[in-house]
Amino acid sequence: MLPLLPCLRRALLSGPWQAGLTWQRAASVKVTNEPVLAFTPGSPERTALQQALKDLKNKTEAIPCVIGDEEVWTSDVQYQVSPFNHGHKVAKYCYADKALLNKAIEAALAARKEWDLRPISDRAQIFLKAADILSGPRRAEVLAKTMVGQGKTVIQAEIDAAAELIDFFRFNAKFAMELEGEELISVPPSTNRVVYRGLEGFVAAVSPFNFTAIGGNLAGAPALMGNVVIWKPSDTAMLASYTVYKVLREAGLPPNIIQFVPAEGPVFGDTVTSSEHFCGLNFTGSVPTFKHLWKQVANNLDRYHTFPRLAGECGGKNFHFVHSSADVASVVSGTLRSAFEYGGQKCSACSRLYVPDSLWPKIKDQLLEEHSRIRVGDPVEDFGTFFSAVIDAKSFGRIKKWLEHARSSPNLSILAGGQCDDSVGYFVQPCIVESKDPKDPIMKEEIFGPILTVYVYPEGQYKKTLQLVDSTSPYGLTGAVFAQDKNVIREATDMLRNAAGNFYINDKSTGSVVAQQPFGGSRASGTNDKPGGPHYILRWTSPQVIKETHAPLGDWKYSYMQ
Numbered sequence: 421m422l423p424l425l426p427c428l429r430r431a432l433l434s435g436p437w438q439a440g441l442t443w444q445r446a447a448s449v450k451v452t453n454e455p456v457l458a459f460t461p462g463s464p465e466r467t468a469l470q471q472a473l474k475d476l477k478n479k480t481e482a483i484p485c486v487i488g489d490e491e492v493w494t495s496d497v498q499y500q501v502s503p504f505n506h507g508h509k510v511a512k513y514c515y516a517d518k519a520l521l522n523k524a525i526e527a528a529l530a531a532r533k534e535w536d537l538r539p540i541s542d543r544a545q546i547f548l549k550a551a552d553i554l555s556g557p558r559r560a561e562v563l564a565k566t567m568v569g570q571g572k573t574v575i576q577a578e579i580d581a582a583a584e585l586i587d588f589f590r591f592n593a594k595f596a597m598e599l600e601g602e603e604l605i606s607v608p609p610s611t612n613r614v615v616y617r618g619l620e621g622f623v624a625a626v627s628p629f630n631f632t633a634i635g636g637n638l639a640g641a642p643a644l645m646g647n648v649v650i651w652k653p654s655d656t657a658m659l660a661s662y663t664v665y666k667v668l669r670e671a672g673l674p675p676n677i678i679q680f681v682p683a684e685g686p687v688f689g690d691t692v693t694s695s696e697h698f699c700g701l702n703f704t705g706s707v708p709t710f711k712h713l714w715k716q717v718a719n720n721l722d723r724y725h726t727f728p729r730l731a732g733e734c735g736g737k738n739f740h741f742v743h744s745s746a747d748v749a750s751v752v753s754g755t756l757r758s759a760f761e762y763g764g765q766k767c768s769a770c771s772r773l774y775v776p777d778s779l780w781p782k783i784k785d786q787l788l789e790e791h792s793r794i795r796v797g798d799p800v801e802d803f804g805t806f807f808s809a810v811i812d813a814k815s816f817g818r819i820k821k822w823l824e825h826a827r828s829s830p831n832l833s834i835l836a837g838g839q840c841d842d843s844v845g846y847f848v849q850p851c852i853v854e855s856k857d858p859k860d861p862i863m864k865e866e867i868f869g870p871i872l873t874v875y876v877y878p879e880g881q882y883k884k885t886l887q888l889v890d891s892t893s894p895y896g897l898t899g900a901v902f903a904q905d906k907n908v909i910r911e912a913t914d915m916l917r918n919a920a921g922n923f924y925i926n927d928k929s930t931g932s933v934v935a936q937q938p939f940g941g942s943r944a945s946g947t948n949d950k951p952g953g954p955h956y957i958l959r960w961t962s963p964q965v966i967k968e969t970h971a972p973l974g975d976w977k978y979s980y981m982q
Contacts, residue, residue: 454590475564506813540596548593629654630767744778
């Protein structure tokens with residue numbers, strides 16, 4: 421698919437633009453969201469994906485650290501296993517040690533100046549080409565590796581590793597070129613302009629397992645804006661992350677712009693934050709880890725050349741609030757998808773549901789009926805699977821403890837599901853819990869698994885319950901209100917103004933789309949920088965304003981002094 425007009429696209433991809441023509445062409449660039457393919461039986465995309473999955477069966481890919489053009493292996497060898505079949509080692513990789521990380525930093529810094537001086541349009545070409553490669557010849561490969569390595573179903577892999585990642589690359593390029601085209605006011609005899617420089621130093625990117633697209637964006641967005649990046653991919657997304665890195669290199673990304681360095685978390689964090697050249701952190705992960713890194717940056721602040729930019733997204737305890745005027749079918753379908761797609765392993769997944777007592781019998785019956793139809797299993801062998809295993813043994817153990825809490829607490833009762841089995845893969849059946857206590861820890865703390873907790877409130881106390889929704893959890897990422905009463909919608913929107921960075925009305929709390937719903941939250945959920953929107957790329961620039969005067973200044977004295 422070509423998102424640009426053919427003549428413009430040929431111009432864009434044929435080589436470096438002439439400086440005087442950059443904005444004139446960029447202003448006409450049209451970018452649209454990548455279509456999500458259906459993978460219906462007999463479709464070419466389904467056939468290609470099935471072949472790619474077949475090619476990965478029982479195979480282990482060797483993934484080195486990459487410093488510039490050099491592939492490096494250390495003695496600290498690790499393995500990524502498939503979540504739904506932990507007997508299959510999908511990738512063999514190694515951890516970079518402190519010395520190798522410092523070597524990566526030095527290599528990146530050596531390349532920084534030349535990369536930063538390249539026109540934004542030149543850098544954008546690389547990411548637009550990478551998007552085309554992912555959209556076409558490498559789509560099946562990156563989807564298959566996301567499915568096998570991260571346990572995603574066909575559709576979850578498609579909306580992540582294909583559509584969202586492609587959108588990140590294309591829209592970031594569009595936003596960057598449009599940013600460069602903005603003009604300041606100039607008053608004769610002077611002209612004013614802005615140069616969007618990269619940050620002075622290197623950016624560290626730390627990516628999670630749950631979205632291949634996030635890894636590509638955490639490393640890619642700063643690089644697009646002229647930065648050099650040290651990328652620590654997730655141990656449990658190594659296979660797909662390495663594919664994204666190779667696609668960027670194939671698209672023309674020079675060596676040393678993004679260093680691909682798997683590493684143990686504390687070693688990576690200690691090394692990058694202790695470097696005097698550290699200038700930015702682009703992070704998605706847990707609250708404790710982000711807080712720890714922030715404290716390390718604060719402790720090292722005196723040694724840095726510049727104040728580092730810290731961007732972080734740390735998850736949520738996301739809600740669906742249901743009013744008595746809500747459409748029950750929408751509540752049930754939206755909640756099941758939000759809570760259980762990808763096993764609840766989305767930062768935006770609904771994990772607490774507030775239902776009025778007047779609607780609860782009907783909603784409960786439909787939830788349980790539809791819950792019984794959910795299939796959990798191998799997403800490769802059975803395309804009818806709704807979700808698969810959770811990511812690893814650590815996650816499985818954490819979720820199991822929450823289920824034990826649900827069984828033992830007098831305030832909680834399990835309505836459906838919750839069985840666990842890690843004999844073949846890390847499988848947890850979707851679980852619906854009812855809580856009598858709206859302040860129980862299961863209503864407050866992030867679980868990151870397929871557990872939905874319901875609190876039934878008295879219908880007449882919906883305003884009090886909205887206050888409860890706002891105050892129960894420290895997070896502020898996503899949330900949804902289901903109501904047909906317009907006055908209630910307005911009240912809820914006002915009362916929950918700070919409870920969610922992405923707020924949905926009569927829709928589920930998941931599924932943000934690049935350039936449609938830029939994503940992020942505040943409170944404990946992070947710095948709310950909204951990747952997927954035009955604001956995000958500003959975080960990775962250090963603008964310089966240049967005033968040039970074209971006439972002699974004349975007398976230094978002012979007229980009032982005469």
